[in-house]
Amino acid sequence: xxxxxxxxxxxxxxxxxxxxxxENVEVGIPYIKLPNSLTLEYTGIIGIxxxxxxxxxxxxxxxxxxxxxxxxxxxxxxxxxxxxxxxGEMANVFSGNARKKLGSNFYISTPIVIKGxxxxxxxxxxxxxxxxIPINWKEFKFFILVGIE
Amino acid sequence: xxxxxVDDSMIMRNIIEKSLASLxxxxxxxxxxxxxxxxxxxxxxxxxxTMDITMPKMDGLTCVSEMLKLDDTIKIMIISALxxxxxxxxxxxxxxxxxxxxxxxxxxxxEEFNIFMEC
Numbered sequence: 107x108x109x110x111x112x113x114x115x116x117x118x119x120x121x122x123x124x125x126x127x128x129e130n131v132e133v134g135i136p137y138i139k140l141p142n143s144l145t146l147e148y149t150g151i152i153g154i155x156x157x158x159x160x161x162x163x164x165x166x167x168x169x170x171x172x173x174x175x176x177x178x179x180x181x182x183x184x185x186x187x188x189x190x191x192x193x194g195e196m197a198n199v200f201s202g203n204a205r206k207k208l209g210s211n212f213y214i215s216t217p218i219v220i221k222g223x224x225x226x227x228x229x230x231x232x233x234x235x236x237x238x239i240p241i242n243w244k245e246f247k248f249f250i251l252v253g254i255e
Numbered sequence: 256x257x258x259x260x261v262d263d264s265m266i267m268r269n270i271i272e273k274s275l276a277s278l279x280x281x282x283x284x285x286x287x288x289x290x291x292x293x294x295x296x297x298x299x300x301x302x303x304x305t306m307d308i309t310m311p312k313m314d315g316l317t318c319v320s321e322m323l324k325l326d327d328t329i330k331i332m333i334i335s336a337l338x339x340x341x342x343x344x345x346x347x348x349x350x351x352x353x354x355x356x357x358x359x360x361x362x363x364x365x366e367e368f369n370i371f372m373e374c
């Protein structure tokens with residue numbers, strides 16, 4: 107994957123917030139993932155196969171998902187299942203939309219959601235660099251991790 | 256008219272139902288994968304179906320083919336994050352009548368669904 111292909115995930119995230127949530131986000135400068143990258147409280151993971159191989163992860167604080175659930179999706183007292191659903195769907199849309207640029211041989215899995223902070227998330231056996239895209243929405247910060255070759 | 260909603264995301268199923276509420280459709284079922292969708296399809300005999308693609312157990316495009324074997328008059332709208340041209344074409348070739356890419360606003364899905372119902 108070329109470094110410029112990172113933009114496709116940035117655009118997907120912006121479009122998701124703009125069209126699905128009617129919100130704007132501010133995208134920070136992407137950087138190369140270093141060892142010991144933390145995850146936040148909920149992480150949605152999409153496996154990638156086909157012409158590319160690797161994964162795309164979206165990691166978010168619980169409070170952000172709760173705010174999305176309550177204020178945007180109008181869920182009253184959202185439980186864990188709702189929060190996991192939201193981040194899983196975000197990961198699905200961010201990755202699925204990437205096919206528009208990366209092509210139909212960019213296969214995506216159904217999302218896996220992990221609850222709980224990890225001290226580190228590593229894209230093992232990756233020959234190419236992995237990237238982190240920081241994104242700000244209101245008072246929250248979440249991250250897209252792209253590890254694809 | 257009877258509507259069956261198929262998406263592995265609970266939030267998406269709720270959004271679709273809420274967005275289309277003004278059309279006074281009867282939502283006869285909501286399924287989270289293709290296998291469940293087929294069972295509900297046989298049970299409820301809907302007139303319209305909205306179908307996600309990337310789902311566990313059975314994906315949406317396979318489910319479309321299976322539904323059309325049971326009822327070749329059924330109208331199916333694909334609603335998917337796989338927003339590339341090739342996927343849309345494949346869905347239509349498999350017999351879906353319409354394709355809407357995620358993400359979408361409530362206004363957008365309502366507008367597109369009205370066109371879909373006329374197909």
